[in-house]
Amino acid sequence: MKNRIIVFAGLLTLIISMSSCNEEFLEETNPTEVATDSYWTSLDQSYAGVVTLYTTMLNHYILNIQPDAMRSDMGYPGWNRPSPSGDMVVWYNQIYGNSNQYIERKWEACYEGIFRANQVIEGLEKMEGSVEDKDRWETHMAEARFFRGLLHFYLHSSFNEGRIIIRDFVPKSAEDFNLPVSSSEEVIEFFREDLEYAYMHLPAKWGEKKDLGRVTAGTAATILGTSHLYEEEYDQAMVYFEDVINNPEYGYRLVKDLDLLFTNAGEFNDESIFEIAYNLEHKPELGQWDEESMSNRLGRTGPGQFGAGRGILPVAWITYQYQNEPLDTKDPRNWVSDGEGGSKLRNVSLRASSMIALVEDDQSMYYLDGTTQQQAPFTQFEFGYYKKYTNHDIVATELDLPYGSWRSGKNVTVNRLADVYLMYAECLIKTGDIDGALDAINAVRKRWGLQLVGPAKNSAHDYNGINYDSETLMDHLIYVEKPLEMSIEGHSIRWIDMRRWGIIEERFNNLSEENYYVEDYSYVDQEGITKIKPLSHLVKGEKPSDSNSIVIKDYEQAADNYKAEVHAYYPIPLGEILTNPNLSNN
Template sequence: MKKIIFIICPFIGLYWLMSSCEDFLEVEAPNHIITSEVVFNNDETAIGALNGIYNQLYTSAFSSGWQDSVTALAGLSSDILEVIRSTNITLKEYDQNEINPNNTRNFNIWSSGYNIIYMTNSLLEGLANSNNVTDETRNRLEGEAKFIRAFTYFNLVNLYDDIPLLTSKDYRSNALAARNSSEEVYELIIRDLENSINLLGESYLDGERTRINNYTSMALLARVYLYRENWGYAESLSEKVIAQSGIYELLENLDEVFLANSKEAIWQISPAGRGTITSHTNEGSIFIINPIFASLSHFKLSTGFVNSFQEEDKRFQDWIRFHSGLSVYYPYKYKIRNSTESITEYSMVLRLAEQYLIRAEARVMQDNLIGAIDDIDKIRSRAGLELLAETNPGISKEALRETIMEERKRELFTEWGHRWMDLKRTGRAAELLGANNSLWQDTDILYPIPEEERMKNPNLTQNAGY
């Protein structure tokens, strides 16, 4: 059993390094934790605590962009990524939709997510109990922490469905928490994001899009309402983000989209959180084929996905590369595989293109086909494709929604498991994934609750099929 370690420094932030928040069941409360009164005795230390959470997002498995991230594993679960080496069993299980509850990568997603949730809960409690933080700082930190908590819960609930809903740092009760319904989890997500919108302003701190503003919270809430099929709210929120043309824009040069502080970025995570001299993103590291030891690379793009592109599609030309040695296509959204130079790319989490796709889908579901075509044509025009308004203005509602789904697949591939979650929420996972997978079962749309967590917490039930 790994020990839980808390390290707090008033100048560099707050870092919780632990194996899992559930580990509290088997250890006593650490006697060396600096109390919230000390951590939040002024604005500087409180801000340092939040900076620690942002840094931890880059090293936490689910949000890191590394092999155990939502981006990589949900990409394998869908029809986007495939493993290069079939001997890598823990990755192959995601590729085949046959995940063992003892899969260590699955445990890493779960435990790292709850680690971040514990950190945000601790920060929120510390702010609530401190009288030494100014109102301006308190509001901003609370808004950012609630966004991060909502963002983490959103990923977990979409991977596992019913999950424990933890809103305090009481490790004794957290360690034995049962699963709450997904409806209850979504209620907290929406409440946290609404609070975040009200607490935050429009500006990015120091111009860095690694810190969130109120439009970041609006963008995520738009996605939440899309998933909840609340089309009107999804359209309204995405429209507010899109309207901020002075802050955000669709970049014509696709090679600039994933650069640090790109004008298309709504929220990014910086590799600086790694805390080493290396400056590349994890996505660049795992997706770009190793130039020396190509056979050691793990991920390739599926043939079906590559074939879904038209030859003239700029996304195919700029965001995909072919490795002749392995005879595979691989993602090339990030251009740097390994570097110790100045950071030039940040990991993308939320960007403007998704907001156009959200609004397009919300509009088509409200029978505003003209508005939906206008939105999807923004994405198609940037990709160098013919416009629907010119080639198929009378497209049916059903065909237009399918077109939007296809554009989501080609635009958002290898970004936070969009394709996997799209297939699930639209009820098409069995149809599209089961057709080429004899092992497919309808219960495969959910990941298993990690067996290691269930052994420590007898109140955690398992998802069906595992």
């Protein structure tokens, strides 16, 4: 699918645009009528329409990874501590409003995808009685309904406490565009019907390599389970999560070859459930700001020294947690050469090494020419860099990419199996199965060689020996397991989690009171020479009087500014309010 996504996109240039529509536009010949009446005559054409649904997901604003990292407890904007800079500051400080471009464009991008899905659905309905290949027709319909359901789900979980516009047909008049919002309950019922259809009619797995990346029944099950979890419907959610985890037809498994996680080599690995396919081969003529481009801008989330622009820097608390994750000393992967013929424990966990660049990491290669310890700059009081979206594994600098640092071909994984395990663990906690929840959490931790949680079950691994109850295990999931495993991933995962757990205000208040500082870090390089990385090692606590560091604090303004009624959900965008007279009672 990665190499075929663009093949048919050009066939549908007449049907790919639907942002805020006005009266002048509607006075023109409606291109959607031409497409619906004349274009949809064969399954080859409907397949071309299905492909445009995958290209819809290329739009950065659908996931809004950067702003949602900043408004949660995950990301620091730009550089220049203690004074953050750039257009992400409004998110970090909780001062965004309904005219913010990221809010406007997310709304538009999601409804553009819904528009495309409705065109495919209506086209398929018109040809239903005349096609011979019923299975193929059904699959196309399932893919179209999956994306229509998915995008309504995204809108529901992001905007206006779930009260959004349901669009289930191709609009042909001003009245069709200017619909009122529906209740949250109505929206849930609508998108679940679409996702259930997809779940029942999509294949468990695609058989040919050319179809790699197409959504499956397992993808639909994951989104359905997530939607039930978000509504605290734990029993229903578990049905889908158990299917995803245990159904051998899907072929999902937690990847243990850690070179295949968050790397270019690991695209479409066995843990990936839903993945957006980017590349640098197709449509190279489109610039980085064109949301139809096949490349993404997320390579610019690492250190500035490597042309990565510091797009999302990790905040202090999560860096400190990664830095101090306890290892399973009985896992041989955690023992490495000490350079003197013996062995030593890794300085940081395998999970930390995969997800974040830390000065303590003397094992992982970073931008090809040395270890993270040697390579990462750690200037400007920076103490870590996210690695998930950068190309540190294939180039010496992001500037070495064929079209520069603004254009990355690295895929973006939206849903993966580890998250399903942790959502399943939450359901088990909430329904009283603590042992089952520990098993689910430990399945993820074991993959990383981390110390397991709970009372010891055997002597093959280290356990922390804590007897958890539902409250303490839920706290571990909220503040340790889920954020460290899923940092800056997926569709607003951390923000939605914080909101539904009711911890946002408390979280900002608590984090704003924590103090950190950085100190010099000494290490021995490959030639045996002791070197110093100035002000690179993060320490929690009060800054010593003789330190050259600044006091590092996060979320002081967010703690003052956050108001649930304003910030918990995106507001309906100003552009939609101004053009849609039926939103007066939204």
